[in-house]
Amino acid sequence: MSAELKADDRPDPTWDPRCGTMGATGYQAHLDRGERACEPCNHARWAASLVRRMRDNPPVQPSPDLPLEVWRPVADARGYVVSSEGRVRFTGSVLPTYHPPQDLKQWLDSDGDYLRVSIEGRYRKVHQLVAEAFHTNPRGYPLVRHLDGDPLHNVAANLAYGTYAENAADAQRHGTRATAQHGTKSKYSHGCRCEPCLIAQREYARARRADPATREADNAAKRARRAANRALEEQA
Structure with a gap:
């Protein structure tokens, strides 16, 4: 069959004793004759593919x-x-x-x-x-x-x-x-966005960035979260 021939332009399928049998034998026979595959052969090919996937990936x-x-x-x-x-x-x-x-x-x-x-x-x-x-x-x-x-x-x-x-x-x-009271980081965490709470949050963040010990504590907390996630994955 010419490579330029589109699937829609192929002739209608002719009946074959292998039509509808399990596997892709009937499907391939249609292609060898240069025609479209019949519906039973399409279904048989799909079913064989499903059985193969289930065998390779058992539930x-x-x-x-x-x-x-x-x-x-x-x-x-x-x-x-x-x-x-x-x-x-x-x-x-x-x-x-x-x-x-x-x-x-x-x-x-x-x-x-x-x-x-x-x-x-x-x-x-x-x-x-x-x-x-x-x-x-x-x-x-x-x-x-x-x-x-x-x-x-x-x-x-x-x-x-x-x-x-x-x-x-x-x-x-x-x-x-x-x-928490207004003007504290805790009140900001509760959702308050008044000016005193905004200032308290900025001061809190600035102090944490400036303190090496705090930065190390933050990094340790991140490492602990990653370790906890790995433990959950191993248990699953």
Whole structure:
């Protein structure tokens, strides 16, 4: 067949005893005769390709479910589910390409505060996925609160939607954030942007940059976060 001949210009397929048989034999016979492949041969070729991919990449069985664990779909990601125990799983796919099911690896975000996973090329925080699947938010609260103060404890019973004020009150109650006054770096971290708090934040940042010991502490914290992420990957 001429190299310039387009696929659409090829003649209609003729029947062959090999049409529809498993594998690419019938498909190749059509091509050798310079004609388009029939639909049964196209399906047989695709099925043989799928079997080959499944043989070369056998499915990895996900970890067993925990007692009373419930799974629900991730709303905006087809094929992904999240559990009431804070786990995220890909259920696998056949079309358009084969991908086996698997539990998604979780690791700490850049701040070292929350666990996240990668879904369809996007980083998603686990506690937000669990809250969206197992809790309603009729009042449109902006935050997902950890009721016990542990940001890594992402079970559904430990999460609730709330306001910034409720989240700050939780942090003060758990001892993870002290009550702050205006004109301090802590108040700036709470979201205040008044002039005294802005000045306090700038002075705080300038002092940290000027102190070699503080810079080393910051670098040590970054190394610790990376080590924690590696440990999570090894456990997965």
